[in-house]
Amino acid sequence: MLAVVILTLVIFIGIKHGFNPTQIWHRIHNANWALFLAGFGVYYLTFPLRGLRWRILLENAYRESHANSVADMHLSGLTEIIFISWFVNCVVPAKLGDLYRAYLAKLWQHISWVKTIGTVVAERIVDILALAFLLAGSGLIAFHSRLGSIKIILGLGLILAIIGIIVLTLMKRLSPTIHRLVPAKHTARYAAFEEGTLLSLRRLPLVFGVTIPIWLLEGLRINFMFLALHISVSSITSVPYAAMLFFALGTAVLTTIPFTPGGLGIVQSGLLGVMVLLGLSKSDAGAVVIMDNLLSYWSIAIVGFLVYLVSKRSHFRNV
Numbered sequence: 001m002l003a004v005v006i007l008t009l010v011i012f013i014g015i016k017h018g019f020n021p022t023q024i025w026h027r028i029h030n031a032n033w034a035l036f037l038a039g040f041g042v043y044y045l046t047f048p049l050r051g052l053r054w055r056i057l058l059e060n061a062y063r064e065s066h067a068n069s070v071a072d073m074h075l076s077g078l079t080e081i082i083f084i085s086w087f088v089n090c091v092v093p094a095k096l097g098d099l100y101r102a103y104l105a106k107l108w109q110h111i112s113w114v115k116t117i118g119t120v121v122a123e124r125i126v127d128i129l130a131l132a133f134l135l136a137g138s139g140l141i142a143f144h145s146r147l148g149s150i151k152i153i154l155g156l157g158l159i160l161a162i163i164g165i166i167v168l169t170l171m172k173r174l175s176p177t178i179h180r181l182v183p184a185k186h187t188a189r190y191a192a193f194e195e196g197t198l199l200s201l202r203r204l205p206l207v208f209g210v211t212i213p214i215w216l217l218e219g220l221r222i223n224f225m226f227l228a229l230h231i232s233v234s235s236i237t238s239v240p241y242a243a244m245l246f247f248a249l250g251t252a253v254l255t256t257i258p259f260t261p262g263g264l265g266i267v268q269s270g271l272l273g274v275m276v277l278l279g280l281s282k283s284d285a286g287a288v289v290i291m292d293n294l295l296s297y298w299s300i301a302i303v304g305f306l307v308y309l310v311s312k313r314s315h316f317r318n319v
Contacts, residue, residue, distance in 0.1 A: 010295045020283050027287035036291065039224030043295055046214045051079030053210040056121040057200035062111065069109040080311060088303025090262040090297060098124075113187045118196020121182040125164040130211045132161030138219075142242035146278055153250045153274060160256060172198060191265070213318060218252065219245030225291045229284070232236075234280040243278075250274055251296070262297050 054072075055078055062070045064094070081104045088097030102116040135157040139150050171194055182190045201207065221242040226233065237243045254270045255263035268289050275285035 004058055023283035024286040027229050032262055035224050035228035039221050040295055042217050043221040046217050047083055048079050048212055049214050050082050051075050054078050054275055056207055057122055060202040061115060061119050061196045061200040061232050066111050073109055075224060083304060084308050086300050089307055090301040094258045108153045112192050115192040115196035118193045119200040122197045122200040126207055126211055128160045128164040131155045131249050133250055134215055138242045138246040142237040142239050143278060157253050218248040225288050229287050231284045264297060
């Protein structure tokens with residue numbers, strides 16, 4: 001409900017401030033849908049990569065225990081779980097799909113739910129660190145003369161990276177103290193969570209080696225949206241792909257705000273505002289946001305729902 005309210009407000013405020021629905025519709029109506037489908041393919045290619053990365057994290061975390069169980073978790077099943085969890089994130093707030101992902105893994109191979117949540121937390125921290133690095137780099141390359149317009153996004157990315165580093169540092173260095181502070185009945189659970197988080201980062205270069213291509217493909221997704229709409233960014237940057245990567249990473253940063261499912265409303269208004277601030281016309285920015293929202297939110301909500309329905313849920317029960 002909150003997401004619908006925010007979207008309604010965004011549309012109302014946009015029209016009030018000069019966004020022309022007719023021009024936006026004209027852009028979308030004349031879009032090259034073959035290029036849109038190419039963007040669709042590029043975007044969905046990230047899911048097997050996310051499944052591969054999660055498998056690496058799980059192997060790291062469960063090296064000393066349940067290694068055989070994790071080895072039996074094939075890539076297609078892990079990818080399917082991640083996709084279903086993204087669907088859940090599209091319909092409920094607070095990233096609850098991440099908890100559901102760990103739950104499905106537990107049903108599949110009877111591994112620790114809490115420890116697996118730790119691998120998901122580690123994955124999020126890796127994403128945040130990669131986002132901060134790539135966001136700063138792409139922003140400086142594409143918009144070095146307009147840093148004032150993107151300072152909020154850059155600042156938010158930096159804050160998230162600092163928080164991620166602090167969390168890992170405190171968890172590692174203050175482990176004995178934290179264990180003493182945790183109530184006795186929860187000590188075992190916290191220990192499992194800590195192991196899942198810290199141990200899953202053992203092969204960190206390999207984890208980052210899979211993470212970087214994921215985000216580069218996200219930038220390519222945005223690039224296909226611009227190409228499909230016949231919109232050029234040559235007027236705002238001399239390095240087009242860096243701008244696309246910045247826009248994609250900016251939307252990812254905004255999805256960390258947990259108030260609405262999948263950041264619906266928040267992501268669109270934030271991306272729209274950044275594009276306009278950087279000099280893109282309101283009609284062009286509006287068309288890009290709508291097309292990208294069809295791909296990155298509504299396709300997940302629709303296709304994910306179908307996958308959830310047709311998926312044999314017993315597939316995740318090794319009984």
